[in-house]
Amino acid sequence: MAWFRRYSTWLSLVVAVFALFGPASSVKHENFKTCDQSGFCRRNRAYADHVDTTGNSWASPYALDPKTVKAGSGRLTGTILKTVNQDKPVVELPLLIQFPEPGVARITIDEARRQKGDIELRHGSQCRKERYNEVSSWAMVGQPKGDEEMQYETRGKETVVLYGTGKKYKAIIKHEPFSIDFVRDEQVHVKINGKGLLNYEHWRPKVEREKPAEEGKQEGEEVKQDEQAKEDLKKREEEDENKWSWWDESFGGNTDTKPKGPESVALDVTFPEYEHVYGIPGHAGPLSLKETRGASGGYNDPYRLYNTDVFEYEMDSPMTLYGAIPLMYAQRKNSAVGIFWMNAAETWIDIVKEKQSSNPLSLGIGSKLNTRTHWISESGLIDLVVFMGPEPKDIIQQYTALTGKPQLPQTFSIGYHQCRWNYVSDEDVKDVDKKMSRYSIPYDVIWLDIEYSDSKKYFTWDSHSFPDPIGMEKHLDVSQRKLVVIIDPHIKNEGGYAVSEQLKSQNLAVKNKDNDIYDGWCWPGSSNWIDCFNPAARKWYNALYTYKSFTGTSPNVFLWNDMNEPSVFNGPETTMPKDNLHHGNWEHRDVHNLNGLTFHNATYEALLARDSPPKRPFVLTRSYYSGSQRVGAMWTGDNQASWPHLAASIPMLLSMNIAGFPFAGADVGAGAFYPFFRGHAHIDSRRREPYLAGSPYTQIITQAIRLRYQLLPAFYTAFHTAHTYGYPIMRPNWYVHPDDEAGFALENQFYLGDTGLLAAPVLTEGAESVDVYLPSGYTYYDYFTYTPHVGSGKTVTIPAPLDKIPLLMQAGHIIPRKDRPRRSTGLMKWDPYTLLIVLGGEGKAVGELYVDDGESFDYQSGAYIHRRFEFEGGKLTSKALANPGAGRKVAREYVKSMKDVVVERVVIVNAPKNWEGGKHVSVTEEGGKERKVELQWFEGNDGGVAWAVVKNPRVAVGVEWGIQF
Template sequence: MICFIKPLGRFGETTGKFRSERRGLHLLVAVLVILSGMARAVDKSNFKKCDQSGFCKRNRRIQPGSSPYAADLDSARLENGVLHLNVLNTQTGILLKLELYALQNQMVRMKINEVSPLKPRYEVPDVLVAEPEVASWQLGEKSESVLEGSHGNAMSFVLTAQPFRLDILYDGQLVTRVNSRGLMNFEHLRTKKNVDPPQDENEEEKKEEEGEEQEEEVADDSEIEDEKADGMWEETFKTHHDSKPNGPSAVAMDFTFPGYEHLYGIPEHADTLALKTTKSDEPYRLYNLDVFEYDLDSRMALYGSVPLMLAHNSDRTVGLFWLNAAETWIDITSNTADKSMFGRMMDYVKGDQEVPEMNTHWISESGIIDVFFLMGPKPYDIFSQYASLTGLPYMPPMFALGYHQCRWNYNDEEDVKTVDEKFDEHDIPYDVIWLDIEHTNGKRYMTWDKHKFPNPIEMQNNIASKGRKMVTIVDPHIKQDNGYHLYKEAKDQDYFIRNKDNNEFQGWCWPGSSSYPDFTREDVRAWWASKMSPELYEGSTHNLFTWNDMNEPSVFNGPEVTMHKDAKHAGGWEHRDVHNIYGFYVHRATAEGQIARTDGRERPFVLSRAFFAGSQRYGAIWTGDNAAEWSHLKASLPMCLSISIAGIPFIGADVGGFFKNPDTELLTRWYQAGAYQPFFRAHAHLDTKRREPWLYPEENTAVIRTAIRNRYALLPYWYTLFYQASQTGVPPMRPMWVEFPEDSKTFAMEDQYMIGSSLLVRPITDAGATSVSVYLPGQNTTSMVRHTVVKEETRWYRMDTFDKMTGPTQVSLSVSLTTVPVFQRGGSILPTKERVRRCSSLGAGDPYTLKIALDAQGSAVGQLYTDDGHTYNFQKGQYIYRQFEFKDNKLISKNLAPVSEYNSKSWLERVVIIGLSESPNHVSLISQGGNTQSLEFGYSVQRVLSIRKPAINIAEDFEISLT
C-alpha cells in the first residue's frame, strides 16, 4: 500500500505541524515516503495480469476454431425494422437472443443477452445520449445456413447459422467479421455446485414446503476443483478475496477487420498510437486504476477506459464501440488471410489473394454483448457517428483553454498571492491557479484549512479582479467523521456504497478511513451537485471550479488500489458491473452542479482523472501521474492523440511531469509541447522543487514566456476548433492520418500531429536536439476551398520564418532551444490575437489578425467562432461564426451563423498573406455598407504581404481586394 500513496501530510515546510488527524497511519506513511525519497516506480505486482484474472484466463485459452454457438434462422423475425433471432450454445443448451439493428448515420448495432437469465444482466445506462434511431433492415432470401439483409444501397449483412458468424458489409465491401474465429463465449448465470449433499435429510422437504428454491447442485470433486482454479465462484488476488456471489458472467467476442493493418483507440494506455499485437504479450486492459508514475510501452490499465477502436487503411476508416463498463481485456493479432479460406465472403475483399487483416478478441467480466459498428467511411464520419451515440463534446469556457498553474500544493493565501503577482511581474499570461488537497481541513473536501486559507472568498475575488479563476480539488472519497457535514448527510441518507456484507464500504484514501458515494444513483448525483453552490460549499464563489481526482475510484487498501468488485451499488449491481463508469458519474455530477449553481447560465469547468465513453460531455481529462523524464514527454503525444480520437478532445499531460524534478531543458521543451495540446496545465508533486517559470535562467524563462504567449495568440483558433468539435465531434488535436487518410506514411506517425486542418506541430522531445525530421504530406488532399478531392501539391509554411516547402517531403530542420517546428498548411486562414494580455478574458475585445497561407492555386479558407466566452447564450444565437475565403486576390468574409445576435467590439487589425507571388499595387476594403477605402500594406522578401488596420468590425461582411 505504501508505494502507492502520496504523502498525507505536508513535508519539508517551514511552518505548520501535523494535525491530530494526520497521526497514526498518516504519520507512518509520511515517514516511509520521506525515507523512500524520489526513487519510486510502479510495482507491477500490485496489478493483475490476464492469467491472474479468472475470466480473462478462461476466455483467452479458447482456441480459434469451431464455435459451439449456432443461430436458429427459423426464429428470425423483423420487429420495427430490428432483426431478432435465437443463438444456441450447442454444448450447454443455453439459449441467447440476438438483436441486430441498422441505425441511422451508417451504423449497425448488435446485442446478445440470455433469453431467460437467473437475474437481469447489467446493461450500461446514461452513456448513450438517446436510443439510436433505427433504420429498417430488408431481409433477403433465407436458406438453411445463411440469412442476408440490407439497408438501402450501403449497409448489408450475411449471417451464417452454424457456427454462428456475422459479416457486415458497406458498399459491397466486407468491413467486419464477427465470430469468424469462433471465440465467442457467453457465460450464462447459473447456480453454484456443491460437493456436499444436505446434512438434514428433511431439509429439501422443508424448503419445498416453505416455497424456497433449491439453489445448489451436487457435483463431483474434479468439477469443483476446476471451477476454483478458474476463479469462477471466488478469487483471491494477494490478500484480497472476491466472493463472486453471482458466479461466472463473462462475455467475449472476436472481431476481424479484413484489409487493415492499423488499429487505434481503446485508451488509456501509455503506449503507441497505432495499437500493437498482443500475441506474445499481455492484452490491452480497460480497468480504471490509480497507477502513479506508470510504465511506458505498456498495455496495462490506467485511469480511464473508452472501449472504442478504429481501423484505418487508405480506402476507409471503420469503428467498433463495445458498450460494457466492466473490466475488459482486448487481444490483437495480425495476419494475412488467404481468400480461399473463407469461401465466398472473402470475395467481397478487393485485391490479391492475400489480404492483411487485424483480429481482435474482446473479453468483459460481466454485462451483455452490446456492440456498435461504425461504417465511416472517412475519419470525420467516424467522429460524427460516435458522437451521435455518446454525445458531442461540451463547449468549454474560454479561460479553460488558457494556461493553468498548479502544484501539490500552494501553501497558503500568501503563496497564492505571490505566485499570481509573479506572473504579472514577469509578464507571463495565465488564466487559472489550482489548489490541491492540502488546502482543505484535514482532507475534508469542500472545506478550507482555516489557518492557511482563512479568507478564501477574498482570495478568489482578488484573483477574479484580474480576470482569472481558481480550481480546487474535490475527490469522491469522504472522510468518515460524523462532524463532517458531507459524511453526516450522506450517511444519514444512505448514499454510500456498501460492502459485500451490506455494511457501509470503508476504504483508505487521503483522509484515512473513507466512504464512497454511490454516484450511479441519480439522487446521489443530485445531492452532490447541490453542494457546488456557494451557499453549500462554504468559502466558494462562482469563480471557483473543480478538479475530480482519485475517482477510478482509488482505494489505497483495496485490490489493485481500487474498490472490491463485490461491493454493492443501487439496484443490486456489483461494483464489477459499473467500475469503469464510476468516474464518469462523478465527473457528471460535479459538472451538473456547476451549471445548476448559476441556474444554467454559466458553462462549467471540471477536470477528471477517470473517464469513460461519454465523458466528453462534462469537461477535461489529463493523462495522470507522469514523470519528469524525456520518455514521458514523448509518450504524452500518442496518449493525447489516442484519447482525442476516442471522442474526448479536451486532453493534456502535466507539463514538466508530475513526479521528479525536470532539468531546465526538459521543462522548457515540455512548455513548448504543452502549448500545442488542448489542455495546458503545469503540475508537480509535493516532493518536487518549485518550478514556476521565473525560477529558471532568464533565457529559459523567456522561451517559456514565448511558448505561453504563442498559446494565447492562437486562442481564437483553438476556441473555433472546440466549437466545431461541439458540433461535429471532430477533435482539435488529430493524428496525421486523420487529415491525410490516403498517405500510408502517416498511419503509424505519433511524433507530429495536426491541430485542426491548418497547423502541423512537431514538438522537440529529445534532450540536446540540434535537428529534427518532419514529414510534410502532400498530393492526396481535399481542397479546403472547393471541398472537392483534387490532386494538387500541398504547400507548408514555417510559422517562424515563412519558409515555403512542398509536400510530400521529409525535411531535416536545425533547431535551437527557441525552435518549435510548427507549419501552417497552404490553403488555410488562421484567426489570431497578437496583443499580450495577462489572461484570456482581458483580451476579449482585442482586435484580430488573419494569417492566410496560400495553396498552389493562390486560395485559402478558414473560420472564426466567438461568443462571450463563458455563458450558454451562444445556444440562443448570441455568437459570431464567420468564414474567410481568399480567392482570385480577394478576401471575403461571410456569415455562417443562421442567427447571429452577438455584437463584438473586436475589429480586424491586420491581414498577413503568406506565399503571395508578387506585391499588389493597391489594396482596398469594401465594407458592408458598400464604402471603399484604400489600405496600407507592405510586402517582404519572404513573399509575405501585411495589410495594416482594415479597422472593420470582425462581425461584419467585408471584402479586401488586391489589384
C-alpha cells in the same frame, strides 16, 4: 546540455522540466493483475487457443434460430441458442440488432432473464440476479431513431439486411454457427464471430464435485481407495478452482466472492485487409496498437480496460490506466471502420495480425494482412456498435452522435493553468498571481490540491492557511483569473463532519457485499464513497456546491475530480472490491469503468445548478468512460518528468482525441498545443513556476505561453468544430491524410483542428532539430520564418534551437489569431484579430473563425459569430456560416456587442512578386462602401518566402466584407 534541452521542450510542446514527478521509477506490477491472474481472461484466452488448435473442425456452439428472426422499425430480433452439451438444455440468448444511424449497426446479445430461484446466489448476496444492462443509459445520449427503410430477407442459412442511405451497407447474418459480415462496396470490412470465439458464460449453480465411490469390502477387509482417482480429483479441483477461478477468486490478499459465479462475455471481431487499429484509451503505448499474443515487437498480455490508479505508470505497455473508452478504429488506404464495445466491466482485448492469401500457391506474394481482435469482459452484455465509415471523420461523428458531442468549454479553460500539490496559503496564491503578472506571463487558472481543505474534509477550508478564500478569489478576479479546487469521491469518515454524517444517515454511500456502508482508505484515512449511481446521492451532492453550503467559494471557482476510478489505497488493485454494491444492487464489477463518469457528471450538474443564469462548468476528471467528453476535460494522470513520458503523451492524447474526448492534456508542464494546457508539480518537488526558471528560460517559456494565447482564436474555433461534429482537435496524420499509408503509424507530430498547423515537438534529449513527415502533394511553411517545405512522402529536417518551436503551416489555410499580449483570456475579449493567410500554389486559402461570449449557453440560441474566410482570385472575403438562431434577440444583441471588434491586420505568406513595392488594396464593407488601405510587401529572408501585410483594414468580424488585392 540536458538542462538546456529540458527547457527547450517548453518550445516544443512546452516543458518536461515542469512535469509532475521527478526521476523515473517502475510501477508496482505486483499490485495489478495480468491476464493470467484474471480468471475470466485466462479462460477465454484458453478458449481461443482451443479454437485455433482445432482449426477448421471447430464447431461453434452458438446458432441463430431462423424461426425467431423478426424485423421492423429499424431493428431485427431473434434468439441465439447455445448448446452446452447433449445432456443439458440449450441456453437462450436474445439478439437485438438496431440501425440507429446511416452506416451504424448496434448488436446486443443478452441472456434470457432468470426467474427468482433459477440461480442461487451465494454468501447471502443482495446483488441483482440478472446481467447489467444500463451502460447505454450513461454512455449514450438517448435512444436514436432506427433506420425505418432497412430491408431484410432470410434465405437458406443466412439473413441479409440492407441499411443506410441508399442501402449502401449490408449485414450478412449467418445462422449456424452464428456470425455477421458487414459489407460496404461489395467488400467485407468487419466480421463478427468469424473465428468462432463468441463465448457467453451462462449462469449456473455451483456444483460440488462428487468424491470417487469407495469400493465394496468384505467383513474384516480394509477399504481400498483408488489412489489414481484421488489424484485425478485433486488435479481437476485445483485446475478448476485455482487456475480457472470459476468462483471465489483471490488477489493481493482480497477475495472476490463472485456470488453469481462465472458470467464473462467474449467475441472476436476481424477487420479483413486492415493492418492498423487505433483507439481504446487509455494506455501508455503507441498510437497504432500492437499485437498482444507474443508477436515480435508486441505484447504478451492483452490491452486492459479497468480504470485504476497506476502511480508512475510505465511506457509502451498494455497495462490499464485511469480511464476506458472501448472504441477502436481500423484504417487502410482511403477506408476506415470502427467498433464500440459498450461494456463497463473489466475488459481485455487481444490483437492478432495474420496474413491471408487468396492463392495457396502464392507463397505470401500479394497476401493481405487481417487484424483479428478478441474482446473479453467479466460480466454484463455483449453490446457492440459497428461503424462503417468510410472516412475516420464519419466514425467519430457517428460515435459522438450516440455518446454525445464534446463540451464547448469556457474560453478561460483553454488558456494556461498553473498548478501544484499544493499552494500553501491564500497569500501564496496571491503571490504567485502577482509574480505571473510581474513577469508578463499569461495564465488563466491557479489550482489548489487537497491541502486547502480542513484535514482533507472536502467542502471545507483550512482556516489557518486559507483564512480568507473569498478575498483570494476577488484578488484573482481583478485579472479575470479563476481558481480550481479539488473534490474527490471519498468522504472522510469522521464524526462531527456534516458531509460524512449526511452521507451515512441518508444511505447514499457505496455498500460492501454484506450491504453495509463500505469503508476503505484514501487521502483522509478511513473513508466512504458517494454512490453517484443513486439519483438521491446526486441530488444531495448537487446541493453541496451552493455558495451557502460550500462557503468561501465564488463564481470564479471551478472543480477538479481526482481519484474517481475509484482509487482505494487498501483495495484490490488500488480500487474498490468487485463484490461491493451500488444503487439498484448492481455489483461494482458490472459498473466499475462507469464510476468516474458518474462522479464527473454529478459535479458538472452541480456547477450548472450553482449559478443563475447557468454558466458552462469546468470540471477536470482523471477517470472517464465513453460519454465523459460531454461534461469536461481530462488529463493523463501521474506522469513523470522524463523524456519518455513526454514522448508518450502525444500518442496518448491523440488516442483520446480520436476516441471523442478532445479536451485532453498531460502534466508535462506542458503542452502549448495540447487542448488542455496545465503545468503541475508534486508536493515533494521544488517550486516550478515559470518565472523561477531564470534567464533566458523564463523569457523563452513566456514566449511559448504567449504563442498559445496568440492562437486561442484558432483553438476555440477547433473546440467549436469538436463540439458540433465530434472531430478531434489534435489530429494524427492518418486522420488528416487517410490515403497516405506511409503516415499511418506516425505518433510524434499532429495537426491542430482544421487550421493546417502541424506541430512536431522535440521529444529526445539533446536534439537540435526534428524530422517531420510531410505527405506528397502538400506544401508547408515554417510558422516563424515562412521557410517552405514541399512534401514528398518523406521526412524533412526542421531546426529546433532553444528559442524556436517546430511548427509548420500547410498552404491553403487561413489562421485567425490575436497578437496583443494580455494577462488572461478574459482581458483579450475585445481585442482585434489578425488573419494569417498561407497561400497555396493556386493562390487560394480558406479558414474559419468561431466567436461567442466564452462563458454562457447563449450560443445555443444563436449568440455567436461564425465566419468563413476565403482568398481566391486576389480577393479575401468574409462570409457568415449558417446560424439557425441568427434572428433571435439574444443573437442580434451579441453581434451588436461585437461591432467594435475588428480585424486589425492581414498577413499573407507567399505573397505574389507583383505586390513588391507596396500598394493599396480596396476594402468593401457591408452595404457596398469602399475605401483604400495600405499594403506592404516584404522580401523573404533566410530562405523564407515573400510576405505582405494589410495594415488596419478595420473590418468588423461580425459582418460581410471583402478586400481586393
